[in-house]
Amino acid sequence: MDFDIKLISSTTSIMSLKTDCLVVGIFKKNKLSSIVKDIDKYGEITNILKSGDLNEKLGSTLLLRNIQKINAKRILLVNLGDKKKKIKESNFIKIIQSIMNVFCNIGASNLLLMLPFNKIEKYNLSCLIIRTIIIISDNLYRSDAQKSKKKPIKINIKKIIFALDEKNYIDGKNAIIYGCAISKGIELTKNLGNLSANICTPTYLENISKKLSFDYKMDIEIINREQMQRLKMGSLLSVTHGSSEPPKLIIIKYMNGKFKEAPIVLVGKGVTFDTGGISIKPSYSMDEMKYDMCGAASILGTLYAISEMNLELNIIGVIVASENMLSGNSTKPGDIVVSMSGKTIEVLDTDAEGRLILCDALTYVERFKPSVVIDIATLTGACVVALGHHNSGLFSRNDEKHTKLVLDLLRAGKMSGDTAWNMPIEDRYQKQLKSNFADISNIGNSSADSITAACFLENFTKKYVWAHLDIAGVAWKSGDKKGATGRPVALLTYYLMLKSPNINFK
Known part of the structure; x- marks a missing residue:
């Protein structure tokens, strides 16, 4: 698995981002994050959420395709819990693991994470990127070195990209180096x-x-x-x-x-x-x-x-x-x-x-x-x-x-x-x-x-x-x-x- 950073400036249009799968968060009671609001110009996501297809449980996911005027081939909505509260560490792990579970069921080769990392309790951005890499690497690990037949990992995702602004770009790049080194x-x-x-x-x-x-x-x-x-x-x-x-x-x-x-x-x-x-x-x-x-x-x-x-x-x-x-x-x-x-x-x-x-x-x-x-x-x-x-x-x-x-x-x-x-x-x-x-x-x-x-x-x-x-x-x-x-x-x-x-x- 490769990891990278996508620089998002104040003038970047979320609608124009090209990726196989854009991962964004929503909150309890279908409250949209600012990113989801930006890409819901035609109300499609709001209408889908009103239908009840995404339940209220933290970590629940809903995969959407063919959203109007969006360059991303897919949008993955992830329930982040209560909008007014910081996300606990244990819940953050659940969220990342929920995203991992979707990996096995889609044909996407790359994924762009646009989660509100500033809402995670107690952790700075670098630590969160490192933790994410470690959690993903742990989920992909197989203890079959001494088996005669290895069970293949059923996953098409080859690269995970973190969307960061210019202020956090260098720290994010370094965090990927650290996270990959620690996970290895x-x-x-x-x-x-x-x-x-x-x-x-x-x-x-x-x-x-x-x-x-x-x-x-x-x-x-x-x-x-x-x-x-x-x-x-x-x-x-x-x-x-x-x-x-x-x-x-x-x-x-x-x-x-x-x-x-x-x-x-x-x-x-x-x-x-x-x-x-x-x-x-x-x-x-x-x-x-x-x-x-x-x-x-x-x-x-x-x-x-x-x-x-x-x-x-x-x-x-x-x-x-x-x-x-x-x-x-x-x-x-x-x-x-x-x-x-x-x-x-x-x-x-x-x-x-x-x-x-x-x-x-x-x-x-x-x-x-x-x-x-x-x-x-x-x-x-x-x-x-x-x-x-x-x-x-x-x-x-x-x-x-x-x-x-x-x-x-x-x-x-x-x-x-x-x-x-x-x-x-x-x-x-x-x-x-x-x-x-x-x-x-x-x-x-x-x-x-x-x-x-x-x-x-x-x-x-x-x-x-x-x-x-x-x-x-x-x-x-x-x-x-x-x-x-x-x-x-x-x-x-x-x-x-x-x-x-x-x-x-x-």
Whole structure:
């Protein structure tokens, strides 16, 4: 799908616009938008609406043909709701999806959107164009890469054009670049998440990372098992003992900012399959544990997006890739391991493995002297219990520097629609990680599991500003719509865009 901008000046006649399909809005009780009034000079649209062919439900559509004196071959009317009220984000998504549903039933090859974007609640024009592109791309996505026969997309539309005035033309052009980059990054993340675990192994993630680095001229370093042993990453290695697949620590350096400017570091959990180890998971839905690498996949998707946009930042992506499998060599509940930091950890639950691989990666990244570190992980089922499937859990320390990072991430989430919710980290939760035999245990008691998991990681992040995103509830969907979502690529990319001096996106 291609996207473009059509410049509409004050002298442009809507009647003269040539397009296969002109998309315009009307409001409740058949109140016409100003654009519809301009093209209803002969009252045809008013008369059609009086007939009741378009119902009052928000997102309802009516396709018209052969309207007098109009160059557009078709006009698609979309119900935008109450004219006196701003359109809510959720309703905006419904409207775009309703338009998408019409795509499958018409022979048009291009479509001109003339919707009143100024009536959408909370969003500026650039964000709305980006959201539109992401929503459309998401609707067109197919998770059939491993099927022997691919189901074709039944759609004739090849180009979607946004009608903008001169004041918004440049911002609109840039928003299309950003939207296409983010949607492609999301697609990469979805593709990786949806691959079966016998294909998407740590070595597969290594190869994808190498290709991405080669394509965009980024430096890459791969740390293997032997090097991990020399670095004394005993916590990370304890998770890998039960698997024949070699673990990988993948470091990708996107260094497009000022020389010696402290980098932003993204650390992603890449457990390509999680059985739970000796603390084995129930068999029901265990197939979904292929998604336990979505944190890692989101870093690759984000690096793709920012490379396409050429952000002027220094960013280092760190992917910790391993399996958590069962064998005679598997780590046992009660085993004590020594982390890279020197802290000893009592492994009370081998299914709490994400924090065990992340803690050594979080110690390793100290050497980069980062401005901030953000880790992204499908870490706890408790986060799903707390927040459902709407928000990522956002955890950080409560001081001035960390509060700024949290606010920046929350803002990026709201702007992108890929939202997060701030959760607490406090010393009183740390007490739940007390061990009688080691410096710390890898789980607390049965309460506040997502918080104690974040508190565990916090012990290894004292030397820099840090935030943790628990994406267990948002990284994939179950049921009939099972599949990776590509989150939080949009959140991370917006956060980085807002930091980049060459992106006019405030």
